[in-house]
Amino acid sequence: MIEIKNVGKSFQGKEVLMDISTTFEKGKTNMIIGASGTGKSVLLKTIVGLFSPDKGAVLYDGRDFHKSTVKEQKIIRGEIGMLFQGSALFDSLTVAENVRFPLNIHSDLSESEKDDKVNFYLKRVGLENAAHKMPSEISGGMQKRVGIARAIVMNSQYLFCDEPNSGLDPQTAWMIDQLIHEITQEYNLTTVVVSHDMNSVMEIGEYIMFMYQGLKIWEGTKDEILDAEPKELQDFLFSNKLVRTFKGI
Secondary structure (H helix, E strand, O other): OEEEEEEEEEEOOEEEEEEEEEEEOOOOEEEEEOOOOOOHHHHHHHHOOOOOOOEEEEEEOOEEHHHOOHHHHHHHHOOEEEEOOOOOOOOOOOHHHHHHHHHHHHOOOOHHHHHHHHHHHHHHOOOHHHOOOOHHHOOHHHHHHHHHHHHHOOOOOEEEEEOOOOOOOHHHHHHHHHHHHHHHHHOOOEEEEEEOOHHHHHHHOOEEEEEEOOEEEEEEOHHHHOOOOOHHHHHHHHOOHHHHHHHOO
């Protein structure tokens, strides 16, 4: 579980996050949605420690990340997996070497133990036959699956996904959504997905937080979102063709 308590963040006197509080529960696909420039990415970077909040706290299962010692922060970071918007694979490394990279940096496992873990997680994402390929030799969807395997290879407790469907066709995007959802439940992860893709929201959004101009405007489930009252959220929703289809408009 991750608890966000009254987090605020400003840059050059401009408030970007204003008194954000929420809880991301373990075993659920938690989503942060909103238009571009609403503070989604800043909140994500604050949660994972790339930014320090000006006020408030970020708690990982009760551990206050920003008030922890460097050693304690390192332990928490070792429990975090990240799936980046562009997959962020190393072009000069094979698929297997990309997944192995965190193990080389952060673990004391033997070489054979690392091999076993890499093979296990590549099989879990359906890429056991692509281990020796280079990133340039596989599709965008396969690259995202490599990114997921790399994000969880350290037995991560927390999985963060930044626009995981960016640049993917609808069928591949659906497959990535389902994989994220399955892995979240299978490994009981606390998963946080930043997205503006309403297809993803309606498919896997178990908890959804809507942000507008640095504020948390609404929170709820995918079953509640279509009838949510805030005008800002309705404007965001009805600009989306999928939502208009759901509503029969």
